[in-house]
Amino acid sequence: MTSFRLPTGGLVDRNTTLRFQFDAKSFTGHAGDSLASALLANGVSLMGRSFKYHRPRGAVTGGSAEPNALVELRTGARREPNTRATMVELFEGLEAKSQNRWPSLEFDVGAINQLASPLLVAGFYYKTFMWPKAFWEKIYEPLIRRAAGLGSAVHAPDPDSYEKIYGHCDLLVIGGGAAGLMAALTAGRAGARVMIADEHARLGGALLGENETINGKPSIQWVQEALAELASMKEVTILPRTTVFGWFDGNIYGALERVNDHVATPPEYEPRQRYWRIAAKAAILATGAEERPLVFGNNDRPGVMQASAMRGLANRYGVAAGKSVVVFTNNHSGYATARDLTAAGVNVAALIDSRANAPKLNAGKVPVLKGAVVSDVEGSRNVKSVRVVNADGGVEEIACDAVAMSGGFSPVVHLSCHRGLKPVWNEKLAAFLPPDTGKELVAAGAAAGNMTLAAALADGAEKAAKLLTALGFKPKTAKPPQADGEPYAVSPLWSVQSQHKAFVDFQNDVTAKDLPLAAREGYKDVELAKRYTTLGMATDQGKLSNVNGIALLAGATGKSIAQVGTTTFRPNYTPVSFGAFAGPFTGHHFNPVRKTPMHAWAEEQGAVFVEAGLWYRPQWFPRAGEKGWLESVTREVLAARNSVGVCDVSTLGKIDIQGPDAGEFLNRVYCNGWSTLEVGKARYGLMLREDGVVFDDGTTSRLGPDHFFMTTTTANAARVLTHLEFCHQALWPELDVQYVSVTEQWGQMAIAGPKARATLQKLVDGITLNDETFPYMAARPVQIMGGIPARLFRISFSGEHAYELSVPADYADAVIRAVMHAGAEFNITPYGTEALSVMRIEKGHVAGGELNGNTTAADLGLGRMMSTKKDYIGRMMATREGMTRADREVFVGIRPIGQGQKLSAGAHILNVGDKVSLEADQGYITAVAYSPMLESWIGLALVQRGNKRHGEKVRVFDGLRGQHYDAELCDPVHFDPENRRLHV
Amino acid sequence: MSDQAQLRRIHTLGKHYVPGRYGKPVATPGIRISMVHPVSIVSIITRAGKTKLLDAAMLSKFGAELPHPGGTMQGRAVTFYWCGAEQYFAVATGMAEGALYDALRQAAGDLASFSDQSHARMMLKVEGPAARKLLAKGTPVDLHPNIFPEDGSAVTQMAHVGVHLAADGPNGFVLSVFRGFGESFWEWLTSQAAEFGYEVR
Amino acid sequence: MTYSVFSLLKNAVTGHKNWAPAWRDPAPKPAYDVIIVGGGGHGLATAYYLAKVHGITNVAVLEKSWLGSGNIGRNTTIIRSNYLFPGNNPFYEWSMKLWEGLEQDFNFNAMVSQRGVLNLYHSDAQRDAYARRGNAMHMHGVDAELLDEQGVRDMYPFFNFDDARFPIRGGLLQRRGGTVRHDAVAWGYARGADSRGVDVIQNCEVTGIRIEKGVVKGVETNRGYIACNKLGLAAAGNSSEVAKMAGLKLPIESHVLQAFVSEAIKPFIDGVVTYGAGHFYVSQSDKGGLVFGGDIDGYNSYARRGNLPTVEHVIEAGVSMIPAISRVRVLRSWGGIMDMSMDGSPIIDKTDVKGLYLNAGWCYGGFKATPASGWCFAHTIAKDEAHKLSAAYRLDRFKRGFAIDEKGMGAQPNLH
Amino acid sequence: MRIHCPYCGERPAEEFTFQGDADVRRPQGNEPSQMDEWFDYVYLRENPRGRMKEYWHHSGGCRSWLIVERDTDSHEVFGVTAARERKLSPQRKRAS
Missing domain, CATH: 3.50.50.60 (FAD/NAD(P)-binding domain)
Structure with a gap:
């Protein structure tokens, strides 16, 4: 087929010249060309290779339904596989490569599949490749995977936004x-x-x-x-x-x-x-x-196109698909192609109208053969001629280099x-x-x-x-524009007796014979036939093939087309890039970043940050010369334990709860009681889910008769607020209580250690801090630094004598610098989440690792907090047999046996001597830390009847990391069990 | 509050907020962005059955009743934005720390629950001919002038962040987000404004 | 006629005219020993093992539409046994063992490809959780490896290691995990059951269950009443509606899970990878399409289709994990109906009605369980007692407080 | 899918979070004899293929909890009311 640019016509701008490359060969086209029209203008009709048989293929459509002319557009990180050449607008310097061929488009080794095509019928792979078993992953599948797929994607990030x-x-x-x-x-x-x-x-x-x-x-x-x-x-x-x-x-x-x-x-x-x-x-x-192809022999050769696409090439792009064209149609629209091509100076050798009774239609001077069909195209890389079977059964050969086909419109x-x-x-x-x-x-x-x-x-x-x-508008119903043009009529022609393979789904190489084969083997339903033959499963999703395929299946199963029906239509109408769906929310912008008001200060202190939900929190503050995080963390713990440390805890959820029924509301969401909490005091609260399992914990303080200030864990802050909203609005709307997040109104810092009070005293106005004026669990507004309104809480997660100072966020940066200044004489040291974790493990406080969504209050040694005097979320379900059985895994401390032996979180616990098996599993280690105070690794665990097994030696299984060692269960409070440091 | 006088309130963007012209160099910027800081914000949630009394208290103290759902009411030196069922933001500028909170509690202490949010949110003004198209890249709320009223006040989300959004003049809007998201939201907003050309005031 | 390269060659010579149908298309008999409701993977596997293991062949599988039209025909084809709890791990490992011999067992190439399943983690907490899971696997003799960041980088250098919001810190790898051509599983089991005398009856919808004095008698269908001694319900995606016919109310809500496939490309990613910082998992099919998905839409649905917010949520995670897929194009999305149970684990159990057995609640993990579910449900029906491996999957476990909650999210189905 | 929030007006589904069946009532009282009632409330669901009442939360908007009547087959939304306005209907009978 030698396609060429027509001397005149088309909507392209003939004054512009755009240079482009296809498979490293240079060509030119005009503005307004598609890549496909520009290639055809340069006589290039071979544009791709089909999926299974690697047959030579050219553009068959003029738009987005294109199954064959798929290219890798652009190069480097902008390469786009499977791009439809018919939809690519030509631009200066465009580079495209053909796909699914080796070594080249003209000489593709894959084409030998056509020799094996008698074997490679629909579903052949379900019947073979099963022997010998090991060959599948080693030989068969790698070969199949390399042959599969069309274009290749690049492994580099996308530079575009x-x-x-x-x-x-x-x-x-x-x-x-x-x-x-x-x-x-x-x-x-x-x-x-x-x-x-x-x-x-x-x-x-x-x-x-x-x-x-x-x-x-x-x-x-x-x-x-x-x-x-x-x-x-x-x-x-x-x-x-x-x-x-x-x-x-x-x-x-x-x-x-x-x-x-x-x-x-x-x-x-x-x-x-x-x-x-x-x-x-x-x-x-x-x-x-969309114009349907007709199903005849070699209907997939480059040069065979939809009739509308071929006249579109001439009218829109000023390109002729060939020198001598045969039109093959079962409806009126084929005649327009004959007329338009003739008008453009292209020879139309004949118009084959399969309808014996077709009315007299204007084909210009093109000879019309009624009741005839094209049985086969001859030629491989392009069209040489067509074999026509006339109404009377006679056969004739018509030379041509392009075929315009029209099987009606869907x-x-x-x-x-x-x-x-x-x-x-x-x-x-x-x-x-x-x-x-x-x-x-x-x-x-x-x-x-x-x-x-x-x-x-x-x-x-x-x-x-x-x-x-x-919709309530008043549209004017003007007379519609007047247009002439032929009426439309079609009589179906679903397939033609042919000598060569006749294609239904071009890209997946589904032939007319594959549908009866599927039906014969029991895959009769249209969905089963689709999956067995892969009809309509290519990148064009059956836009050209589905109706023809359904009609052939109807014939093979003796059902009507309406009875066979269609397979499911699914988004996307045409493929959409991953990048478009992701928009700007990729890479670092996948989720928003949330920073505390002391973030800049922490950066100056050299903090290493870690993700905590959407927040970033300082994990530790390395100093020059320290050989790794453990050294930094140990220093931070010792500083807090021996002098004073400061830690940014702003990320805790903070909820202001007010109103006459605020106290009653807390009673119903926490398992412990709140009516006895005095103003100016804080209390530890434990919240359950309705299924009786622990949900969240934190301290809640009473700032006024009907004003509470609740804190939640960082991870559950949003979930707790949503839970409160549900309980109030959906369960107890009668309660007069109001609540709102104030998480970001307050920057909050923990100041912990023996010198904490001395440090704070320099900042707090009007109070001499001591056990009377500010006892353990005190929680009150104070004024600091000559006028900043703040809140001071004497609460301790570290187990030290500690306070949490809360200031309006805009002041937090200045206040933490003032705290650092005040504590300088005591060598005040910033500590991060890792040191905080070491200290809470030393003190046996539960945290995320233990609140794992399956533990009950009793499992965590907090059973006594569950009130029996009031209703609360989760109370009833917590009483079930399985929730209170004796052999549940409960909270316990663990220490390694043997000098220098480390512990590893996620390791499992076995009885000494038991064979390794899941049935013998006694529990697992939830958290570990190196304790500078005990100069040993320590951990917390959940172990069957753990609270009754303190002192027992157990075997720790960490096969995943190739280690097994002995350890001893113990009281989870590893350090200062009498809490003397809290009250010093 | 002498010491506090030199202790200026530091807004969440800190050194990231640099006035100037950015994005596509067009003659007149499609977008103008300015920061509303420092600002006093107090959340108000009406107590059970106290709606009318609260309205009366607000009218007498601040010259405006509280707005209907989705609305805004301008009072004397304070603006009330609707932001939830029986829930509002009172916003004012030029007031001392805690002053608006105290004034509200004094006016209606047991009619509603008040929480000072003055430091909790980053508040921005976004104006200009392309303001609506910019915001449409984030919120599903229809901001067409015939749909989103002159006194419109909505709670929505943009770029995975909760946003309170209110009309501010014919082609302007005032937005606020949790301060912690300030920098991240700013990065998204300015990246989306780039194609229109924008000015930071 | 056994399938092999030889039968393929023999039939190629005669133009493939003589292939016997893979299964008959029988009309329903008046009665059977056992009726299975649901011609999906689990129903067909149950019938197959009833015949093959227990010699019970007077069995009918009733499918309301075309066989394999349920979730077996619309999933992301992943198989793995990286489970944590004693109630789950052995069951899924037995399923893996069955997968490994399945093709030779039912003489149908389902393309069982063990190219590895890698679960990424992005924090110490996640590492510890995967360590706990990996150790539990080891304790049951199941393969598991904990990779650090370099280990992941060696396998997939093109993942996002430099500009990530939640940096990849490592992953739990099960090399024996992988993918299976899902349709072929339904077809293989159907053919295997049919060849042993089981009636696989398509377009036969159960409309009622007849129970007399607490004993199951048979089912009403759109093709008439069919009696049976034992009735097994395996109608995932419709479990509640079918169970209601027997007066049962289940701890299940049905949800839509969307899944997607990209245009077919040359080999891009070798194994199955799940993202730890967002809802996304991906593998590449043998045809070259990237098969991926993420989370359920979150609202009850029987519509087998979802909406755009979830599509965006999943693909934002996907591009954040693999920046290079940004320019690849998403070809098609579909949806399946997931029976989300109240603890994320399934139910294989007898019921209060004598002779009525229930197999349901597979959430979005049913495909990998197909062989073991069929094996254990067949045992439960044949022996009228739970199989050791599925003993934990009791219907009454919630009432007694023995939930098997791997994610620890509690009594809200859409959180599992 | 779009939900008409009684306060905010019509918003797309991404501003809302689904929780579950809203046609369930939390029992009054914690007597052991009520375990069946509690078990039905916490664990058993009608899970209809058709119209049902559901709890949705306008998490990306005014943070109200809503009762949305919706069809689980067609996804059509029939009506939305605020949970707080709901006149608590009499205790629903447990499945027979």
């Missing part, structure tokens, strides 16, 4: 062709908010490729006038290069705007693509119809079937029409089966007017 945006409109018009433009005009003129989207760079849809007239003018001129009017309307948004890829609940549509895919690299500040989520009151599905129903409805078979149109999708989405034009231009224009206006009236 992507955006997300919400859209709102009264009417969304999907498709900018005749019906779509009329719908948008009708709505725009009625003052509605309209969005009109079209997947191509230019709106106009099929009109761009047709030679039709509207109101006596070329349809392209009408399109320009319509677009100009729409552009002048303030409330109309025109979105070219935008595919509405999915219809979702709430009449929400997903759309992909290819903002900068038509240029080499996106300009600065602009995204490559923008992902829209459009909430529409109503929408018009004006997506047109309305593009996809979106209308994305929410569970099935399309409806229409016998007269031999096509599936959209289901009734109510007032949310209404099909118009060819998508609704109106196959002529005049009908499409009228339908677009009428359907839009109906929707707008329902």
Whole structure:
């Protein structure tokens, strides 16, 4: 086939020259060309290789349904596999490579699969590769995986950026062709908010490729006038290069705007693509119809194209698909291709109309053979001739180098079937029409089966007017534009007796024989046949093949097409990049960062930060010369234990709870009691889930008769607030209680150690801190530094004499520097979460590791906190047999036996002498630390009947890290069990 | 509060907030962003059955009743933004630390629960011809002038962060987020404003 | 006719005209010893093992639509046995053992590919949790390795190690985990059961369960009443509605889990990887598509389709884990119906009705359990007692306080 | 999917968080004899294929808990009320 640029015609800008490369060979094209049209203009018709048989393939369509002409577009980190050459707008310096071939497109070793094709029928792989067993992972599968896939993706991060945006409109018009433009005009003129989207760079849809007239003018001129009017309307948004890829609940549509895919690299500040989520009151599905191939021998050769695509090449791109063309059609539209190609100076050798009773239609001077069929194309890398079987059975050979085929039109129903409805078979149109999708989405034009231009224009206006009236607008019903053009009629021709393989699904190489084979083997349902043959499972998702395949399956199973039905239509209508869905929320921006008001100070102190939920918290503060984190952490612990340490605890959840029923509310969400808590005091609280398992813990202070201040763990802060909201609003709306997060109003720091009080005394105004004025668990507003309103809590997670100072966040930076200054004489030392963890493990306090979502209060040694005098969340379920059985894993301390032996969290506990097995499992280690105070590794664990086994020697199993060692269970309070340091 | 006088309130963006022109170099910036700081913010939650009494108290003390759901009411030197069922933000500038909180408690101590949030939120003003398109990259709330009223006040989310959003003049909005997210939200907002050209005031 | 390269060659010569159907298409008989409701993976496997292990062949599998049309036909094909609790680990390991011999057992290439399952972790807490899980696996003789960051980098250098919001610190690897061609599992079991005399009856929907004096008698269907001595319910995705026919209310809510496939590309990622800092997991099928998913949408649904917020949530995590997939394109999304149980673990048990057995609650982990579920449910039905391996999966465990809650999220189905 | 919050108006589903069946009532009292009632409340679900009342939380908005009546097959939303406004319907009968 030698395709070529026609001397005149097309919408391309012939004054521009754009240089591009395909498989390292250089060519030129014009602005307005697609990569496919530019290649064809340069006589290149071989563009790809099919998936299984590696057959030579060229472009068969002119748009996004393209199954064959897939290329790797661009190079380096911007390489995009499987890009449809028919949808790539040519740009200067474009580079593309063919796919799925080795060593080259012309000489592809994979083509030998065609020799084995008798073996490689549908589903062959289910029947073999089973012997010898080990060969599968070693030999068979690696070979299959290397042969599979089309293009190759690059393993480098994407340099481009992507955006997300919400859209709102009264009417969304999907498709900018005749019906779509009329719908948008009708709505725009009625003052509605309209969005009109079209997947191509230019709106106009099929009109761009047709030679039709509207109101006596070329349809392209009408399109320009319509677009100009729409552009002048303030409330109309025109979105070219935008595919509405999915219809979702709430009449929400997903759309992909290819903002900068038509240029080499996106300009600065602009995204490559923008992902829209459009909430529409109503929408018009004006997506047109897709032309079906016909199923005859070698119908997959480069040069065989949809008839509409071939006339589109001439009318839109000024390119002829070949020197001598044969048109093969079972409907009226084939005649337009004959006329347009003849007008463009291309020889149309014959028009084969399979309908013996076809009416007299205008084919110009092209000879028409009625009741005839093309049984086979001859030629491999391009078309040489066609074998025609006439109505009387006689056979003749017609030389040609291109075949335009038309098997009728399938309305593009996809979106209308994305929410569970099935399309409806229409016998007269031999096509599936959209289901009734109510007032949310209404099909118009060819998508609704109106196959002529005049009908499409009228339908677009009428359907839009109906929707707008329902929305309360008053659209003017002007007379629709006048358009001539042929009527449309089709009589189905699902396949032709052929000598060569006849293809149904081009990309997955599904042939006409594969459907009867599937039916014969029991895969009769359309879904089973699809999965067994992979019909419609390629990157074009059956846009060209599904209806032909369904018809062949109907024939093979003796059912009607309506009975066979369609497989499920699913988003995305055409593939959408991962990057578009992710938008800006990738890499470091995957989740927002939350910083405490003392973050900058911690950075200055050289903190190493760790993620804590969305927060960053200092983990430790390394100093020059320290050989690793353990050395830094040990120093921090010793400083706090022996002098004074300061730690940023701002990330704790803080909830202000007020109102007459605040106390009662706490009683119902905590398992321990609150009515006896005096103003100015704090109390440790334990919160259960309704299933009786521990949910969260923290201290709550009473700041006034009806004013409490609750703290939660960092991890559960949001979940606890949500839980309070549920309990109040859904369970006990009668309670007069109000609560709001104040987590970020307060910067909070723990000041712990023997010199903590002396340090704080320098800052606190008007109080001499001692056990009377500020006893253990005191919690009161204070004033510091001559005027800053603060709150002071005498609470201790470290087990030291400690306070938590809370100041309004904007002052926190200055206050912690003042604290550091005040504590300088005591060598005050910042400590991080690791040191905090060492100290809480030394003191046997429970934390995240122990609140693992399966432990009860009793398991944690806190059973006595569970009140029996009041109802609270979780009380009843906590009494179940399994929750109180004796052999539950309970909280216990653990120490290694043997000098220098480390402990490892996640190791399991076995009785000494027991064989390693899950049945023998006694529990596991939840947390470990090196304790500088005991100069030994210590840990906490959950062990069956652990509280009764202090002093018992056990075997620790850590096979995962190849270590097993002995240890001893003990009291979880490893250090200062009498808590003397708290009260010193 | 003498010492506190030199202790200025440090807003969450610190050195990241640098006035100037950024993004696409266009003649007039599509977006102008400014920080509202320092600011007094107090959350108000009406106590059971006290709605009318609270409105009366607010009217007498501050010259405005509390707004209907989704609304804003301008009082004397204080603005009330709706931000939840029977829940509001009282916002004022130029007041001393804790002054607005005290004034509200004094006016209606047992009619509602008040919590000082003055340091809890980063508050920004976003104005300009492209303000609506910028914010549409974050919130699903329809900000079209015919839909989102001049006194609109909404609680929504943008870029995975909770946001309170209110109309502020014909082409302006005031937004606030938890201060901890300030820097992260700022990075997202300014990255999305780049294509319009924006000015930080 | 056994499937092999020889039978393939023999039939190639005759243009594949003589292949026998993989299963018959029988009309329902008036009565059977055992009726299984649900022609999905678990139902067909149960029938297969009833016939093969217990010699019970007077069995019917009733499928309301085409066989394998449920979750077996729409999942992300992952198999693994990296479970924590004693009630789960042995069961899933037995399933792995069955997978390893399945193709030779039912003479159908289901492409059981053990290319490894790697669960990434991003914090010390996650490392410790995976250490606990990996050690539990070792204690049952199951393979598990704890990789540090370098270990993960060696396997997948193109993951996001430099600009991550939650840096990858390591991963728990089960090399024996991998993927299986899901449809082929249904077809293999159907063919194996059918060849041993089991009636696999498609387009036969159960509309009622007849019980007299606490004993099951048979089922009403759209193709008439069929009597039975024993009735096994294996209708995942519809368990509650079917159980209601027997007056049973279950600790289950049905949820939609979306899954996705990309356009087919050349080999890009070798094994199965799950992200620890967000809901995303991925593997590449033998056809070249990246098969991935993440979390359920979160609301009750029988619609087998989900919505955009979850798509974005999953893909944000995916691109954050693998920046290089940004330019690859998502071809297709689908949804399955997950029976989310109140503790994330399944139910294989007798019921208060004599002769009525229940297999349900598989959440989104049912595919990997298919062989062992069939094995243990067949045993439960044949012997009228729980199999040792599935003894923990009792229906009354919630009432007695013996939840098997691997994630520790409590009595809210959509959190498991 | 869009939910009409009684306070905020129509918002898309990503601003909300689903919890579960709202047609359940927390029992009054903790007597051992009430274990069946509690077990039904905490663990058993109708899980209908069709219309049901559900707890949703407007977590990305006004933080109200809502009772949404929705069809689990078509995802159509029929009505939304605030949980706090709900007149607590009489105790629902446990499944027979």
